[in-house]
Amino acid sequence: MLALLREISLRHFVRAPLRSLLVIVGITLGIALYVATEAAAASMLSAFGEFVGRVSGRADLTVEGDGLGVPGELLANVADTPGVEHAAVSLEVTAQATELHESLLVLGVDFLGDMHFLPFSIEEGDKRVIEDPLVFVNDPTALLLSKRFAQRHGLKQSSRIQLLTSDGPKDFFVRGILEDQGPAASFGGQVAVMFLDAAQVSFARGTFVDRIDVAAKSGQDLDQLRARLSERLDKGLHVERPDRIGTRLRSLAAPLHAALWVSGFLALLVGGFLVYNAVGVAVAQRRREIGLLRALGATRANTTWLFVAEAGILALPGTLAGIALGHYLSRYSTATTIEALNRLYASVPQVAPHLTVRLVTQSLVAGLGMAMLAAWWPARRGAALDPAIVLRGPIALEASRLPLVQLSAAGLGLMLCAWLPWLRGSKLGGAGAISLTVLGAALLTPGLVVVFRAVSVRGVEAMLGIPARLGLDYVERTLGRSTVNVLALMVAVGMSVSVGGWLSSLERSIVKWASQVGIADLAVTQGSPVIDRKHVAFSAAATDRIAKLPGVRGIQRLRVLDSQSHGVTFRLVVTDTDLFLREAVTRGKGWQLISGSALAPGQLSDRHAPRILLSENAAERLHARVGDHIDLPTPHGELRVEVRAIIVDYTSETGAAFIDWGVFAEHWGNDVVDGLFVYLDASAKPDAVSASIRTAMGGDAKAGAVFVTQTDAIEKHIVKTLRETFSYSSSVELMTLLIALMGVIGTMAAAIIDRQHEISMLRAVGATTRQVATAIVVEAAFLGLCAAIAGVGVGIIECYIFFNTLLTAQTGWHLDFVFPFSAALRTGALVVATSALAGGFPAYRAARASIVNAATGD
Amino acid sequence: MIKLSNVSRAFGSGSKVVPAVRDVSLTIEPGSFVTVVGASGSGKSTLLHLMGALDRPTSGIVEIDGKDIAKMDDDACTLLRRLRIGFVFQFFNLLPTLTATENVALPARLAGQSRATTQKRAEELLERVGLAPRRTHRPDELSGGEMQRVAIARALMMDPPLVLADEPTGNLDSTTGATILELLLGAVEAHRTVVLITHDPAIACKGTRIVTMADGRIESDRPSPGPSVPPAGAMGTMTSSNA
Structure with a gap:
């Protein structure tokens, strides 16, 4: 060997x-x-x-809450619980250092409380990090910076650093440098520490914190302590072991x-x-x-x-x-x-x-x-x-011996199985249905290649002559090898069409929804053009400043936070419903109702009989119908609300509930705004108002801290974001296609070696080099064509199954299926053209090969 | 007419050059039936390739119908083969996916003639080689002798004045080989030039002239001692309908 x-x-x-x-x-x-x-x-x-x-x-347990977080005043209650040794509040904000164009993790620390969890060492050698703690806690612009970050940007004691806050970009001053160890070394060393109160004010967190860290007394049973704490806390707050956070994230x-x-x-x-x-x-x-x-x-x-x-x-x-x-x-x-x-x-x-x-x-x-x-x-x-x-002597070519009928029957059977009702409604079932479709298509492919050849051979021969027909004949003669290539290309085409269908359907549904609800003239956010984990909320004062600007007729505030009811977590969207409904009527737009009667101003804003709207997926997850009541946790206990209508909404894959701003303000006692929709006077110029909003927020247009987007740009942004989200799958798809095409080159090279004798004979009896090349190129293009047709079919089926199983199970959304004409045409044409091109090099070599083999049989 | 003047053909390069044909001069008149004999490796197949414009000489001149093939481009050589030369190979070289009729019609189809135009002539030729009942059969459904008869019909499809046959009976039993030979003699009777390569001295004697090759050179070039007139039946069969 x-x-x-x-x-x-x-x-x-x-x-x-x-x-x-x-x-x-x-x-x-x-x-x-x-x-x-x-x-x-x-x-x-x-x-x-x-x-x-x-x-x-060093925490044994953490107290966390949905929505606004944990009220800071609960600390005393937690600290007094038997079995608790230490308890301290913790606040974390990802802030943007606007001038440095970097993100920082800002830790809000209560220097006046329990210092057990302090995220850094106060003493560094013989030097104190904070020279005068009293001055530090009394200065809302004071912060400590991690050494790595400070050194990278040349920041020292008293240096200025600008952060994007709820009142726009603000200057802060370095009052100490932290050694890169412990939490100060986390987040890649991009850490700043502020006094808790200063952080709460700067980032409009009111009196809320992210969590309360708890250290148990020695020998305390943690499960017992957890149960004890849970009893003392309101609904909507959870006590968890810290390691559960990792599991949840995973x-x-x-x-x-x-x-x-x-x-x-x-x-x-x-x-x-x-x-x-x-x-x-x-x-x-x-x-x-x-x-x-x-x-x-x-x-x-x-x-x-x-x-x-x-x-x-x-x-x-x-x-x-x-x-x-x-x-x-x-x-x-x-x-x-x-x-x-x-x-x-x-x-x-x-x-x-x-x-x-x-x-x-x-x-x-x-x-x-x-x-x-x-x-x-x-x-x-x-x-x-x-x-x-x-x-x-001369090579006897392998003749296909594939059991076509049996394979086709099995393939068809598997593809039909994918439509079994019990495969709907669960992620596993959906994944199974897609796998059955792909496997079925794979088994069906040899039969399809034979059928496609039979259907096209006369036309191809009439158009391109006998050499082209011989190319198609060869595909059938080496069906096993041809099928593997068609399969590889089919997977790439199927993936592309499936993603294309998914993207175009999602795009159409979301754009349609956005055009119905995005009726304002301008949308204003900070830190990010959309409300995501990077955006920075506006304080009430900042909102007022914008509302009073010339040309602004009205502002529709928007707050988005997590909430839960009956163990189901969803997004709570808070907005000025009356303003929206009034403006929507004048524009002939508004929330699209799935069930419930038409909405009118005043129906959602009654503070004594609060009503909400539920998105389709939230209603499904909560098993709620119009007229049902659900309980929402507030900082002051549960609030019973009536479901007024169920609407089309794509805010979140976990579902959304829409509640009026006034109701929220009364029961939650919070006036922080995540984003604003601005309605302009008829005479106002959007560009001028946009500029004045940026100025009012102290934002520099170049820094990109304040985002003012005009309505038509919102749709473009949504489409861009969607496409960016899918860009990774597109690159994988492109790579797959490229590799599959390299496979075509390999297959055609093998085909030419197999057919060397036949090609020589063709040349001997009068075939020109062009005719030989045509045969090879047509054969390669035919492989691409089979893959394109089969791939488009499989892609559409995959997309359809995905919509009706995986997507529904994952999000509860029911999207309008849009046939991906553009993706199908683009990918199909690309595959056929590149397959033909891939056949070009082998064709060139075949046409240039010596003719004498025909006579000698070598 | 085929004329070879001081033709040599060598393969390989540098120190690994292997001469296959050395300084060969030969003229073949129209209508003659020339047989080429010689041991394996004597250069007879290479000589045939040069005569058929399948290959080009390393030195010397090969003229077919007065044209130097070295001066013709690939397309011109292809057209020459397609219209003026019919090839019959030892291993038949039929395309496995085509029927007997389609195989016969292949040169005409390559010349751009339509299926309808070529079918009649192909079937006519198959009938003449005695394969009319087999016209829809594919090569794997035919015997060796039948495949070679299809190959001869294909060689005559474009009614070429020159037929080059490389050991056409080498892969067949003696009875079938005799039938094939009769068909080729029929082509001679139809005033075609036939050049046939063989190992078999008995077959060589059927020609009007025997060229013997050794070590790439012509060892002898002499008239055939034996009868060259084919049986009447064969002559009748292969008289060209277009002639």
């Missing part, structure tokens, strides 16, 4: 450098994507670990983690596909050699292992190059993932990806394993060749 490898294989590596390169490139790409996605996933988990470490610190980010895992797996799969193709070419090229080896005594197993070992040897440099490339790419994949985490789930730091020994080992095993596994099937097929036939 080793002798065969040394004497035969090594020479082939040198004699066929392109084929060797194809194997190496296939493995490199597959492993690079695998490493990049795995590193991103590992960084995500590491960021979670950092977050949990920061939050838990569960929240599970879809992101799953997407990363699927991307990595897919990358390995396409890499394997390339190896499969390259080994297929090698087997075709070396049929005579295989026949000779077999005739001279090599067993089938010897021959199979020879090819498998060759793939393994080539995979080694490919894997190493893939690890290096993947490490480089992981910077981008990690940054994108952490950015998504920050936007969606929690303030976690940007973690630099690390190439761990475990990941390197995993990649080596995956690279070598995948290459050898992918090589096994074509190697086995090659080893099964009858040496007598191979050595007799």
Whole structure:
């Protein structure tokens, strides 16, 4: 075996450098994507670990609340609970240092309370961090900075730093530098510490804090203490062990983690596909050699292992190059993932990806394993060749022996199974239905290729002549190999069309919804153009300033916070309902009702009989109908509200409840505003008012602290955000397509080797080089066409199933399905054109090949 | 007429050059039936390729109908083969997905003629080689002799003045080989030039002239001692309908 490898294989590596390169490139790409996605996933988990470490610190239990957070005044109650040794409030805000264009984690610390959880050491050697604590707590502009951040920006004692607050950008002054240890080293060292009261005022948190940290007395049973604390606290507040936070975060980010895992797996799969193709070419090229080896005594197993070992040897440099490339790419994949985490789930730091020994080992095993596994099937097929036939002379081409009827029947059966009712309504069922569809389509593909060929052969022959027909004939003759290519391309097309359908449907539904509810002239936010984890709320004073500006006719305040009822968490959207309904009537727009009678001003703003609107998905999750009552937790106990109507709304995948501003202000006692919709006087110029809003908020247009968006730009922004959200899947899809097309090149190369004799004969009897090239290009384009048609079909079915199972189960949204004409046409045309192009190089080589083989039979 | 003047053909490069044909000069008159014999590796197949414009000489001049093939571009050579030369190979070289009729019609289809136009002529040729009942059969449904008869019909599809046959009976039993030979003699009777490569001295004697190759050179070039007139039946069969 080793002798065969040394004497035969090594020479082939040198004699066929392109084929060797194809194997190496296939493995490199597959492993690079695998490493990049795995590193991103590992960084995500590491960021979670950092977050949990920061939050838990020395706490045994934490008290947290939905919505506004935890009222700070509860601290005394918690601290007095038997079994509690220490209790302290904690506030964390991700603030933007507007002039430095960076984010900082601002920790609000009660320096006058229990110092047990203090996130830094007061003494640093013989020097105190805060020279005069009294001055510090009395100065609302004082803060401490972590050493790393301060050094990077040249900030020292008394330096000025501008942060975006609820009253716009404000100047703060450095009163101490913290050693980078403990929580001060968290968030990538981007940490500032402020006195709690100053942080609450600066970021419009009122008297609320994020949590109360609790340290239990020695020997105290934590479950008992937890139960004791829960009894003392209002509904809407939870007592948890800190480690539960990590579990919850992991569960929240599970879809992101799953997407990363699927991307990595897919990358390995396409890499394997390339190896499969390259080994297929090698087997075709070396049929005579295989026949000779077999005739001279090599067993089938010897021959199979020879090819498998060759793939393994080539995979080694490919894997190493893939690890290096993947490490480089992981910077981008990690940054994108952490950015998504920050936007969606929690303030976690940007973690630099690390190439761990475990990941390197995993990649080596995956690279070598995948290459050898992918090589096994074509190697086995090659080893099964009858040496007598191979050595007799001209190559007898393999004839397809696929049991087409059985395969098609099984495929159709599986695809029909995907529509079974019990697969609806759950994520697992939805995933199963999509898998059944893909598997069914895979089994159906050989039959489809035969049917497509039969349907198109006459037309193709009439248009492009007999050589084109011979190309189609060859596809059917080597159906197994053709099918693998069509399948690979089909998966790429299906993915593209599915994402396209999902995006266009979501886009249409959301844009339609946004145009119905986004009726104001301007939308105003701080820190982020939308209300997400990066935005900064406005204080009541800031809101008033905007309301009084010339040209402003009215402002519709918006507050979005988490709430829960009967154990179901959803978004509570607080707004001025009367103003909205009045303005909506004049514009012929407003909330789209799913159930409930038409709405009029005053119906939601009655403070004595509070009513709310529920989004479709919230209503489903709460099992609530119009007229039902649900209890909402407020800082002062539960508030019973009536469901007035159920509406179309895409605010949140967890569902949303809409409540009037006045009702909220009375029962929640909070007047912080997350965003504003501004209605202008008829004579006012939007640009002029936008400028005056920025000025009023002290924002510099260049700093991007205050975002004033005109209505038509909101829709564009939504569409842009949606497309950006899908950009990662688009890049995976593009990569898949590229790799699948490399597979087409490999297949066509193998086809030409197989047909060398036939091509020579065609040339001998009068086929021109152009006619030969046409045959090859048509064959490649036909593979692309089959994949495009099948892929569009599969993509649409996948998209439809996704809407009716996974999406409904995940979000409760029912979107209008929009046929993705543009995606289908674009991807279909792209696949056919690039497949034809991929056939170009092999076609050129075929046309230039020597003709004399026909006569000699070599 | 085919004229070869001091033609050499070598393969490989540098120190690994292997000469296949060395300094060969030969003229083949129209309507003649020339057989080429020689041991394996003597250069006879290479010579045939040069005569058929399948290959180009390393040195010397190959003229077909007065045209130097070295001066013709690829398309011109292709047209020459398509319209003026019919090839018959040892291994038949039929396309497995085409029926017998389609295989015969292939050169005409490559020339851009329609299916309807070519079908009649192809079926006519199949009838003449005795394969009318097999016209819809594919190669894997035909015997070796039948496949070679289809190949001969294909070689005559464009009614070429020159037929080049490389060991057409080499893969067949003697009875079937005799049938094939009769068909080729019929082509000679129809005033075509036929050049046939063979190992078999008995078949070589059927030609009007025997060229013997050794080590890439012409060892002898002499008239055939034996009868060259084919049986009457075969002659009748292969008289061109277009002639």
